Amino acid sequence: DTEVTQTPKHLVMGMTNKKSLKCEQHMGHRAMYWYKQKAKKPPELMFVYSYEKLSINESVPSRFSPECPNSSLLNLHLHALQPEDSALYLCASSQVIGSNQPQHFGDGTRLSIL
Amino acid sequence: SQQGEEDPQALSIQEGENATMNCSYKTSINNLQWYRQNSGRGLVHLILIRSNEREKHSGRLRVTLDTSKKSSSLLITASRAADTASYFCATLDQTGANNLFFGTGTRLTVIP
Numbered sequence: 001d002t003e004v005t006q007t008p009k010h011l012v013m014g015m016t017n018k019k020s021l022k023c024e025q026h027m028g029h030r031a032m033y034w035y036k037q038k039a040k041k042p043p044e045l046m047f048v049y050s051y052e053k054l055s056i057n058e059s060v061p062s063r064f065s066p067e068c069p070n071s072s073l074l075n076l077h078l079h080a081l082q083p084e085d086s087a088l089y090l091c092a093s094s095q096v097i098g099s100n101q102p103q104h105f106g107d108g109t110r111l112s113i114l
Numbered sequence: 115s116q117q118g119e120e121d122p123q124a125l126s127i128q129e130g131e132n133a134t135m136n137c138s139y140k141t142s143i144n145n146l147q148w149y150r151q152n153s154g155r156g157l158v159h160l161i162l163i164r165s166n167e168r169e170k171h172s173g174r175l176r177v178t179l180d181t182s183k184k185s186s187s188l189l190i191t192a193s194r195a196a197d198t199a200s201y202f203c204a205t206l207d208q209t210g211a212n213n214l215f216f217g218t219g220t221r222l223t224v225i226p
Contacts, residue, residue, distance in 0.1 A: 100162065
């Protein structure tokens, strides 16, 4: 079991749907991350939140909208996605941004766009 | 791209043998980390080595870092079937962006 919980584990949606991915951690970490991972590729950073504020947005299309309601929760709102957005979406957390501390990952949400 | 390169891309060994994976990176770093990913799961942190360290051990894992060559290696000794996974190096750079950049990964298969 991981200390970072992501829901749902699997999601299939059409290109016109609106859905949200959720991530939760109770380790008191103040940095949270969203990554996108395509098959047989490394994770690619999408967003970084530090103390509930968006710190880094790696030129991600606006059809992905992150939200950090509090220090334990991180959401990724999806709207009008494209087939190429099908991937494993990973959430991670660390004590603070840029520290000599590891990132803790959830098991991801496997997203399929029809 | 600041993404690192790993080699080999895939490695298949017999149980009990040692496995060595190499990582090269491009920028000055704060630290270098190794992660394992089992199929369909998230990444699990294995070991972190700081830029002023040259070698680090954790159980059956041995990591080396050569900042002059911008390279690192991960050695897994006495491998087990349960070590079958993808292994990624990741660097935290010193540019101030504080982003973790992952290497291309090595797929390790340990045959029982």
